[in-house]
Amino acid sequence: MTSAPAEPVLPVPPTATYRLQLQPAFPFAAAEAAVPYLAALGVSHLHLSPVLEAVPGSTHGYDVVDHARVRDELGGEEGLRSLARTARAHGLGLVVDIVPNHMAALSRLNRPLWETLREGPGSPYARWFDIDWEAGDGQVLLPVLGHRVGDELSALRVDGDVLRYHEHAFPLRKGTEDLPLPALLDAQWYRLGWWRLARTELNYRRFFTISELIAVRVEDPEVFDATHAKIVELVRDGVVDGLRIDHPDGLADPGGYLQRLHEASGGRWTVVEKILTDGERLPASWPVAGTTGYDALRQIDGLFTDPAGAGELLGQYRRFAGQPADRGGEWEATVRRASYKVVTHELATEVDRLTRACHRLCAADPALRDHAPWALRTAIRELMVRLTVYRPYGAGDAARVLTERAAREAKGAFAVPEEAAAVDVVRDFLTGGYGHGPDQDGFRARFGQTASALHAKSVEDTAFYRYTPLLSATEVGGNPGSPSVTPEDFHAFCARVQRDWPLTGTALSTHDTKRSADLRAGIAVLTECPGRWAALLADVTAGTAGLAGVRAPDPQAVWVVWQTAVAFGFPSGERLREALLKQVREAGLHTSWTEQDPAYERLVTEYVEAGPNGPSLYTVAEFASALAPHVRATVLGAALLHLTMPGVPDLYQGTEREYRALVDPDNRRPARFVPKLLEEAREGAGRRDLSAEKTALTAAALELRRQRPEVFGDAATYEPLYASGTAAGHCVAYARSGSVLVAVTRLSLRLEESGGWGETALELPAGVWSDVLTPGREFTGGVRLADLFSEQPVVLLRHASRTGE
Missing domain, CATH: 2.60.40 (Immunoglobulin-like)
Incomplete structure (x- = not known):
């Protein structure tokens, strides 16, 4: 009698992962050299940033240009396989970050995009990209020109069958290469345009508001297969043991994608970069182990934030700034104002596309034909800004998150009640009130994709930079309006994770955190001594104001400067200056990335140099030194909770020791390893400083997890x-x-x-x-x-x- 074939043996889930930011300055060979150290530290898997071919020089790898190749600058496929062999020899596996949502929009490097631009919608590659050809009159807008096209004609040149503009190259449609330049431009399947046109004219879906990253339609089975073949091969060959999925909320059908990936990968351990707002749950139907851990970060940070002191800091902030820098309002109001800004400005073209889709749905129903596009556009915007989660999934979820209350509030934007009925129309299309079909499902999916971009840009990339009473609370997944978490709530969270998602990821610092956990600890301790903070702020601002030729920027920026300086506790030079410039540009109140105010930015940089990087650094260092024992308690406490709570802890490179880093690119500097510190920690000599103490704690906790996985695993x-x-x-x-x-x-x-x-x-x-x-x-x-x-x-x-x- 023939026995049934044996079930494939899956790799065991990680007990702890260690994130490495690969880049040309830290390739596979550098990661391979670190393997003995990381194995001795006690992690079970290396967590690698994206490994597929990316834009040359990229320090992050999320700008993929070729899904079929492992990145040459990192050492190519052989370098990755060599790393896997060495890791395996030391008892370690590999988890790889993959990017299903987008590619770099550099046509000279992105062959599918190149072929689409050369052949137009008839190209077999056109299905890869979410392009609205009709909206562009048959052309896809490429917003790459530094000025209006009329001012850039002299910079455009034809080179055989290629059109060149500085470092850019674009394919020419067959038979057009000999046309005069104006006619040649009109004859292409693309339109070269001024970069400022992206806001209102762009007709391809992108990553958030970044036109340099064009979105990919992985919901198409052929596109999925083409973009995942190499990763699936590496999984099946045993090179890769687990996956981290970047930004699934940008996909048309996240649940369907994850199911297809689950089947293709053979059910490997997979976590998703899904940011959950307070009270939100991960969809139970998703075949994943859980999230990448921002929900755990929120719980741990909140536990070490004193609620009474946070309230006192808020009062000080109001008085110091005169009024909140967003012109009056608390956290929820700050988010709402930021949402209106983003949905009407940065995401204008995405909302216009939604409006066209909704108007087509109305036109197909005689009873709905008289709803004007402007009313539908208003209804879409008003409903979208009232979402408290990143996006709804399907009609049932839309009915849950697009509440009656949200609809009533949205109608308040209309002067005429009859026109406000457009809100009900849009809501019914989203919740299945008008039935289901390809057009309704497509509108619902696009609404979700746009909503996720709106939430990310308005909350993480705008409101977090505008609402700054407590900088440690302005972190991915956080709630600055309610920054504290009680022990009871923390325990309830942990019990729920152990019950529902016991192998989910947990995190404290990542490549996306605005401040590392140890920096946040230095800020959170201010909630325990708001009076001391107020006295310090008065002292250093008075001292800096007394310096000749120094002018303070707006009060909010001054507040942020000194709170950040206290977290460092020592001179931070260029790092602090660059982070503060990013802070004020993201806030968009006095300057921004696209409308920079050089005079204001000069005030910010000069103030940093005269203040925290000037004579006041000694005052700040003395203040930080007095709080150091309490920062130490928070750093060690947060680290131990992270390493032992339910879930799989992910350690960001370098965070096993004291690690102070600001927002990227500061936190993406090449990793360095200190074997001597680890050896001393294992020998019990780790009481000299916080780095040694934290290393000893980390190694001890990881050793326990490795020795007794059942104590911390899914049956724990x-x-x-x-x-x-x-x-x-x-x-x-x-x-x-x-x-x-x-x-x-x-x-x-x-x-x-x-x-x-x-x-x-x-x-x-x-x-x-x-x-x-x-x-x-x-x-x-x-x-x-x-x-x-x-x-x-x-x-x-x-x-x-x-x-x-």
Whole structure:
């Protein structure tokens, strides 16, 4: 009797991943050289940034130009396979970041785009891209010219069958190369245009508002196969063990895409870069392990933010700035104003395309034909700005998030009630009220894609830079309007993760965080001492104002300058200056990326040089030094929670030690590794400084995860523990599977000011518990927290009888 074929054995899920930012300055060979160190650190998988062919010199790899090739600048496919072999020899696997939503719009490097531009909509590659040919009168707009086309004719030249403009190259339609230049331009399947036309004339879908990244239609099975063949090959060959999916919300059908990828990859461990707002849940039908971890970041950061102090900082901010810099309003109002700005300005062309699609739907129904395009456009915008999530998925989800209340508020934008009925029409198309079909489904998908771009640009890239009372709260997935998280809410989150998504990713610092976790800790501690912060701010601003020739920019920028400087605690030079310029440009209140005000920007840079990088640096350093013990408690506490809470922790390169980095490109500098620090940490000599201490903690926690994966995995348990006594709220503790116990100090400065732990105690579960971080210490029964935390502000205990002791 023939036996059934054996089921394929899938790679085991990661116990911990380590993110490496690959780039020409840190290629596969550099990652391979780091493998022994990372294996000794205790991670199970290397998490690689995108590995496919990208724009030459790219430091991030999200600007893919060829899905069929591994990037030459990183060492090519052989370099990747060599890295995989070395990693495997050290017991490590590889997780790779993939980019399904977009490619670089550089036609000279992007062959599918080149062929589409040369052959037009008849090209077999035209289906790759979401181009509205009708809107462009049969041409796709390429907004690459520095000025209007009439001013750039002399910079355009024909080179055989190629049209060149500076470093750009474009294919010529067959038979047009000998035409006079004006006629030649008109004869192409594309229209070269001034870069400013992208806002209103662009007729291809892009990544957010970045015209240099053209979106890809992976919902088409042929396009999916072509763009994923190399990745699937690497998975099936055992080179790649897991996947991280970049921005699935940009896709027409995220759930369908993830199902197809799940089948193609054989069910490999996969996480998605899905940002969940407070109260939002990941769609249960998605065949993934979970998210990349911004929801966990929000919980951990909030736990170390004092709610009363955050309120005091908000009051100080209002008084210092005179009024919120967005001209009056709290967080929700700031988001709403930013949303209107983005939806009417940066996303104008996307909204126009939605309007045309909606008007076609109306025209097909005699009862709906008299809804004017302007009314439909207004209804679309008013509903979209009221979404509190990135996007709805399908008609049922749209009905849930596009509420009756949102519809009522949206109607307030209309002067005539009869015209406000357009809101109901749009909402019914989105929620299935007018049935289903290709056109309705297409409109619904495009609404979702545009909504995700709006949310990202208005919240993360605008409102976070405008609403700045507490910079540590303006992080991806965060809620600056409610920055604190209670221990009870943290425990509830962890219990839910363990139940629903036990192998989800968790994160504290990533390539997309605006400030690393350790910098955020230096800012969050200000919520424990708002009075000290106010005194420092008065001192340094007065001192800087007294310097000859120094003028302060607007008060909000001044606030941000000093809060960032305190987080660094030491002179940061060019890094601080560049981050502050990005801050004010993203805020878009006095200058922006597209309408820069050189005079204002000069004020900002001169103020940074005269202030935090000038004489006041000693005052700031002294202030930061006084808070250092409490920043230390937060850094170590956040790190230990991240490493032991439900989920799979992802460590960003360098964060096993003290790591202070600002927004990209500052946080994408090539990684460096310190084997000596790791060796000393493993030998128990890690008490000299925060870097050594954090390294020792990280290595110890990762070793436990590697030795006992069942304690932290999908079948593990999570048990909240609560201290008793006057200082109980300053302790967060839990047990994992009855074998590991974690306890951390929360808001240590407030604790110190209130008199310390006193007789506050924690009842340990039955048995003897040994200290992993300070060997030789053992505890049982009820333990005074003053004794438990006598060596460090955090403890990691293991149950002696359940760990082989």
